[in-house]
Amino acid sequence: MSERASVTERLQALLECRGWPCLLVTDETRVRWVASVHKPLAVVVVAGREAWTRDVLAAARQATTAAVALVGELPTSRVVSALHAGTDVVITDSDHDDEIFARLLALVRRTSAAHDPGVRYLQAEILRIDLWAESATLDGRPLNLSPTEYKLLAYLMRNAGRVVPAAQILGRVWGWAGGDGLNTLRIFVGRLRRQLGDDARRPRFVTSVRGRGYCFAAPVVEQGDEGAGAVRANEQALLLDSVSRLAEATMTCSDAVSAAQMIVASLVEEGTTDAAAILRVMNGRLWLLAQDGLSRAWESAMDPGLPLESSYASVYAARTKELAQFSRMSANRPKYSGTAALLSRENLDVGVFMPIHLGRHCWGSMGVLRRSGQPYSAATLSYFRSTLAVYASHIPRYANSCSSTRGTADEQIL
Incomplete structure (x- = not known):
């Protein structure tokens, strides 16, 4: 986390070249979400303005038991304040890269042995x-x-x-x-x-x-300790809070496209996924309504719409009304060759595609994708389904929002 881009870029390059994947965020709201959902081994905060740094450290310490490191050139008073706020170590950013990495490695090695009390x-x-x-x-x-x-x-x-x-x-x-x-x-x-x-x-x-x-x-x-599937309570609370906020926000949308744009942007911005797209069945094809996190080249490739063939994971979800999921695109290339071709340059290897139900029919589908290679947790999948349920509940209000350009109301569902 940082307000200082140059130091952040240096640290990211330093860690990733040594095999440590990084996820960058810039405010205390997102660090709370990311620390709870992605379960990092360490949170590295690049010191910025005093109030900003204090808020971020407090959010990180409330959200995770992972190691927290503060990087920056700070006076003694701020170092003491940061340590009292929950920072495990303060590192000077003028130190040599090898020394910074060695300090972080020692910190993670010492703290990562602690088990997650919710999972045995x-x-x-x-x-x-x-x-x-x-x-x-x-x-x-x-x-x-x-x-x-x-x-x-x-x-x-x-x-x-x-x-x-x-x-x-x-x-x-x-x-x-x-x-x-x-x-x-x-x-x-x-x-x-x-x-x-x-x-x-x-x-x-x-x-x-x-x-x-x-x-x-x-x-x-x-x-968990009794053998039942365990999910962190704070993760569940954050997911429920996000669903509630999305439900309120989509009430202000006047059409399906603006609501879809709000949903995909929210999912990517909060760090739940790296990319998201919502598509709609119209005139015998699947058309893109909104996306976030994918390139313009990918969006242009979607302009003609997708034929309703099962080689596309999004089409499979819409046609079968079932979830389509892959944890490694390379391993699922034969099954979803159309999706593999579309995502070949996007560096996204994990994906879940879910149908958008309208009664007994399927109105469209939503795809969420990530780069990390780590499958989505059961709680996160439930969150995605809840988000789609909220979206689907508003669809009757949007009944005529897209039909004028690509088909009549009778052609909108499978």
């Missing part, structure tokens, strides 16, 4: 790890994992469905910077696969992607 188990088919006891079982049989093997397995499972770069794994599990230790990583992955009974040629759990890193391929479910 990670379950993937017959594999289960206990985050509190730092142990694992396979089909009920305890696994004899070394501490490093356990940390490696837990880190991969927390990033299930996403290809994690080798350098990032080495940084988070071993605390090593750069690409040093690649051979060590290969050895430990081999040991872990043997413990899990995984075949390297046809892996069930841990897959390798040549030149990129490793991926935990099986779906992972978070469970």
Whole structure:
């Protein structure tokens, strides 16, 4: 987070070149949302105006137990104030890049071991790890994992469905910077696969992607202490609050297009997703009403509308009235070849497409996409569905808003 673009760009480049993905926000409202929903290992605040910095630090500390670092050239009084406000460390931005990264790495290594009190188990088919006891079982049989093997397995499972770069794994599990230790990583992955009974040629759990890193391929479910699916209470509260605000805001819209624009802009701005689009069925095609986070080239490619063919995930959702989801576009290219072609230059690898229901019929669909490779949580998917329900409830008021340009009212639904 920052008001100072030059320092922010430097820190982002510093962290991302070492395999640490970053999400940038610029105000206390968004940091509260991002810290709750995206569950970062660390929040790095670049010091700006005193009041702004104080508000952001307070929001970050209220929203997450992750490490909070403040970066800037500050007088002693502001350093003391920041530490009292919940900052874990204050780093001088004039320090060498290697020193800044080493300080952040030490901070994350020390604080990331703390478990999430709402989630105890990670379950993937017959594999289960206990985050509190730092142990694992396979089909009920305890696994004899070394501490490093356990940390490696837990880190991969927390990033299930996403290809994690080798350098990032080495940084988070071993605390090593750069690409040093690649051979060590290969050895430990081999040991872990043997413990899990995984075949390297046809892996069930841990897959390798040549030149990129490793991926935990099986779906992972978070469970609480009693075995039920656990979702953070503050995340639920924030989602419900967002739905309420959207419901009030869309009441002021006079047509389907302006309401769609408001919804997709809100989803992207609050950090729930990186891109969103709402489409409508008209004249035997699916037409774009509004989008945010996608390029002009993509928008131009959508101008002719999409034929109602199932090679498009958005069309599949509209025609089948079911959710269409993928966690890796490359793996789903054969099924959604049309969508893959449209998104080939957008660098978006995770997507969910949902039908917009109007009674028993489908009026259109909404797609949400992200770059991180991490699938959307169950709570976030519920939030998307609730948002669409709010939008659909207003559609009767918008009945004639688009029919004059692309079809009659009888041609608007499937």
